[in-house]
Amino acid sequence: MNFQSALIFISAMNLKELAHNLGLSQTTVSRALNGYPEVSEATRRKVHEAAEAHNYRPSVRAKSLATGRSMTIAHVVPVSSQHEMVNPIFSDFIAGAGEEYSRAGYDLLLSVVPDSEQDKMYRDLVTRQAVDGLIVQAPTLTDNRIPLLHELNIPFVVHGRSSGVLSDYNWLDVNNRRAFERATSLLLDLGHRRIALLNGLATLDFAHRRSDGYKRALLERGVAVDPDLIAHEEMTENYGYEVARKMLATSNPPTAFLVSSIIPAIGVRRAVKDAGFEFGRDVSIVIHDDDLSYFRNIGDVPLFTAVRSSVRDAGKRAAAMLIEIIRQRQEGQKDHPPMQTLMEAELTIGQSTGPLPVPTSTTHT
Amino acid sequence: MNFQSALIFISAMNLKELAHNLGLSQTTVSRALNGYPEVSEATRRKVHEAAEAHNYRPSVRAKSLATGRSMTIAHVVPVSSQHEMVNPIFSDFIAGAGEEYSRAGYDLLLSVVPDSEQDKMYRDLVTRQAVDGLIVQAPTLTDNRIPLLHELNIPFVVHGRSSGVLSDYNWLDVNNRRAFERATSLLLDLGHRRIALLNGLATLDFAHRRSDGYKRALLERGVAVDPDLIAHEEMTENYGYEVARKMLATSNPPTAFLVSSIIPAIGVRRAVKDAGFEFGRDVSIVIHDDDLSYFRNIGDVPLFTAVRSSVRDAGKRAAAMLIEIIRQRQEGQKDHPPMQTLMEAELTIGQSTGPLPVPTSTTHT
DNA sequence: TCAGTCAGTCAAAGCGCTTTGGAAGTTTGG
DNA sequence: CCAAACTTCCAAAGCGCTTTGACTGACTGA
Structure with missing residues (x-):
């Protein structure tokens, strides 16, 4: 193996040599390898065997120049x-x-x-x-x-x-508008009225569509949109944490969060717990779940209620x-x-959502 | 802009044309563009201007074939x-x-x-x-x-x-062995003796080195290595959660976790809280932090005590x-x-570590 | 003044493929 | 049996660059 490989490198076989070895023209060898019909099966087989034996592979450099395609x-x-x-x-x-x-x-x-x-x-x-x-x-x-x-x-x-x-x-x-409209409706159905939206960067189109769905759902139920409950940022865990922490510390905190990705949602969850609230009871969370391979929102009852679409x-x-x-x-x-x-995103119910807690929809300081 | 760009595409300027336009040879134009000295400054300037005007850029296909370098x-x-x-x-x-x-x-x-x-x-x-x-x-x-x-x-x-x-x-x-040796020592210093290691896949070399550091630190203090406290898996959040959950449910649970990445550490933290323990008090966690951009372990007192090395x-x-x-x-x-x-990784103290809770250093079943 | 040097330029070869336009040899059809 | 039609192969051109080797004219020094 060692020996053979060394040879392979040294010879650095190209089409010309391969053709010469076989006693064939470059044309024929090229055609044989690329599956053109005007080559007899016997020849094609021989060419393939020789190519295999010499570990020949056409140079992408030359190939792309000749074909005009870079693949x-x-x-x-x-x-x-x-x-x-x-x-x-x-x-x-x-x-x-x-x-x-x-x-x-x-x-x-x-x-x-x-x-x-x-x-x-x-x-x-x-x-x-x-x-x-x-x-x-x-x-x-x-x-x-x-x-x-x-x-x-x-x-x-x-x-x-x-x-x-x-x-x-x-x-x-993904139908982001509909996904967020559904997610918002779900929270509204559970009785939530103070629903925060932690969105992606405002310059990005998907963030806009998500806002749109969120606002539509609110307005349809006659719930006013509160700009203080909407945040736009890059989707880091810290962003989720900081924004949620601040929002929860206000006199009229949200009872639910709609979060654009599972990563900031982890931060939101942390902030919710830090503030002494019970996740999924006092405060609900719905996320958009990209189904990241290293952060699967799965299980009998997944951690987060989510609109999911595999990226x-x-x-x-x-x-x-x-x-x-x-x-x-x-x-x-x-x-x-x-x-x-x-x-279309698919809606999954997890542990992070529950009906609005009993007392009342707003707590006064 | 539209018009110009369209022209650019249609003409699909190549070296030959560019040289012809300039009344120069391909050689000279090529040399002028590639900064060779044997071209007068006046010529070089003209060539650059023409190249700019026609939005000429050499074809990587041809270039790599000619130079033998693919860049x-x-x-x-x-x-x-x-x-x-x-x-x-x-x-x-x-x-x-x-x-x-x-x-x-x-x-x-x-x-x-x-x-x-x-x-x-x-x-x-x-x-x-x-x-x-x-x-x-x-x-x-x-x-x-x-x-x-x-x-x-x-x-x-x-x-x-x-x-x-x-x-x-x-x-x-990264000096994984030393990083994990230090992390383990830190936990030992805090009085912990039941220290779990949630490592990466056992086939990977870094996981081996990390185990090594962990074991050395334990043995140096005369603490026996308990294989039940060592896990090897791909570093997902779920892995962290599941493993920690199971370990914490045993009769002789770990009081501290050493986790190979911030992602499973999130899962560990979740399991710790779910089991009713206080994070950073009842159960300590030290992580290896790759300083992922979307999951920064920062702040005055970062969430996790960590050995950090930016990937x-x-x-x-x-x-x-x-x-x-x-x-x-x-x-x-x-x-x-x-x-x-x-x-070398750098050690940062966060919220996730504290001295072994009062009762005693080892709990007997 | 003239060989020698140098700056500036060019024509042509070459990188390793694909593909065009034949050209042999082999069958087929009338 | 011979022209037509395949089948199977090939020589050579071309893809768009870089680089070699050579050439020109201007400049230098003795």
């Missing part, structure tokens, strides 16, 4: 300038997408950039011809990456939507969608309508 | 077959590494594969000539990727070490190390000794 898809993940943080859902999203990519023979190019430099990076990746397609994550309310990529004329899929962008584009999203599954589907779009483009089919998928 | 570094992240999970520290590690890569003009190729297919993927990436270097993550006790990459003769850096591999290689690691910083350093190694290799310097960095 690479990029994800550009922004590092927040605020907290130097990477959104923790990315690892699961990428795990899902990566599965599809490797199945289809694509490589994943991951570009980690400060959020201010995103546009430049997208433009770069395309003009350098580094990728065949892109995934756009965490779109803002009117995201300029979408028109940019349209201009650059490269296949792309948006994970989420951008309300301010009117042109058509390919996207895959890993989203990654997988978005990737499949993009691969299909690239395929269509390569077949020269230009007139396909955009692909758009809306997924 | 790409790969991270192969395994998806656990057990829980289909991606280690949550990867996003921060990659954020750190990505910063260095973009500074140095490298792209990051991320390969997400089932852990069983890792070897194949490493071999593939190298023989396809897709990358100039690799980072190896989460090494096992005797990790065969290390000899493999040696054979393939490609620059690589290991994040962690592999005790069973005797050859020299480049690595960057983001590790990513950054590992990347810088790899880039330097690649540089040396390209300069034709073959005889460099391996680069090896051992980082």
Whole structure:
């Protein structure tokens, strides 16, 4: 094994040598390996065996130059300038997408950039011809990456939507509005009226849609929206803790929290307990659960009542969608309508919700 | 802007055209752009301006074929077959590494594969000539990727070490043994004798080193190691919860927990509270804190007492190390000794530790 | 003044593949 | 039996860069 591998490296077999060894032309060898029909089965077999024996694999460098395809898809993940943080859902999203990519023979190019430099990076990746397609994550309310990529004329899929962008584009999203409307209604049904919303960054489109669902549900029941009960921030545990702590310390504290991710929800739970309240009794929590692999909200009765939608599954589907779009483009089919998928979140009841505690809906200091 | 961009795409400027436009040869234009000295300043300026105006960027495909360098570094992240999970520290590690890569003009190729297919993927990436270097993550006790990459003769850096591999290689690691020895000593100093260890997967090298530190500290004080108090698993919140719950329900429960990551520690904390114990009083917890960006263990008095080492910083350093190694290799310097960095974790006292509660040091059944 | 040096430029080869446009050899059909 | 049609293979061009080796004209020094 050692010996063989060493040989393999030293010879660094390329197509020319392989063809020479076989007494065949490069054309024939290339065709045999790529499954073209104009090669006899006997020859193809011989070629495959030789390739195997020499551990030959075509150079992606040469291949992509010759074919004009890089067989690479990029994800550009922004590092927040605020907290130097990477959104923790990315690892699961990428795990899902990566599965599809490797199945289809694509490589994943991951570009980690400060959020201010995103546009430049997208433009770069395309003009350098580094990728065949892109995934756009965490779109803002009117995201300029979408028109940019349209201009650059490269296949792309948006994970989420951008309300301010009117042109058509390919996207895959969760029905955030409905999910949060349902979650809010659930809390209202339980008698809660002081319901806090701990949302993601206000610039992000999904946060807006979630607010929307929340507000709709409140207004439908005639409950006024209290801006003091709405927070927008990056979804860290500390954020959940601090915001909940402050809100619970007010004279008219919320009796329920709607939290955009399980991570800040952990912080909220901590704040609730620290304040001497009983979780799921005095104070209820409903979360949006991305079904993160390292933080599963499961069990007979899961810890949190949640609207759930697997971000890993989203990654997988978005990737499949993009691969299909690239395929269509390569077949020269230009007139396909955009692909758009809306997924519904599923509501699960956990330990974190209960009816509004007896005394009354508001406690006076 | 729209108009200009559209033009840019349509023309899809390449070196040939650019040179022709300028009335110069490709050679000169290429040299001007790549900063070679044998080009007059006047010419260089003109070339840069024209390149800027036409939004020209050399094709990475052609460039890498011509230079033999792909300017790409790969991270192969395994998806656990057990829980289909991606280690949550990867996003921060990659954020750190990505910063260095973009500074140095490298792209990051991320390969997400089932852990069983890792070897194949490493071999593939190298023989396809897709990358100039690799980072190896989460090494096992005797990790065969290390000899493999040696054979393939490609620059690589290991994040962690592999005790069973005797050859020299480049690595960057935290002093896990000492960190856990100190953490254990701290608990012993507080009077604890029943100290549980919730470790990572037993196959991983770092888990072994951590066990080692833990056991040394115990033995030094003459405290016997109780195998019932040691658990090895993937570091999910649920794991922390379940294990702690079971241990606390025994007749001779631990009074302290040493937990390998903040994520299962959240679960431990939950179990402690559920069992009616007071966190940081009845039951102490010390964690290893990777300083995850979305889960900062901070504040005047952080939630957890911890041995801390930023995984983001590790990513950054590992990347810088790899880039330097690649540089040396390209300069034709073959005889460099391996680069090896051992980082010390820092101990922080938080709310999660306190002296052993009054009754006595060991409770008898 | 003239060989020697140097700054600035270029034509062409080459990186390792794919793919086009034949060209043999082999069957088939009338 | 011969033209037509396959089948199977090949030589060479091309992908868009970098880099080698050479060439020109201007400048230097003795």
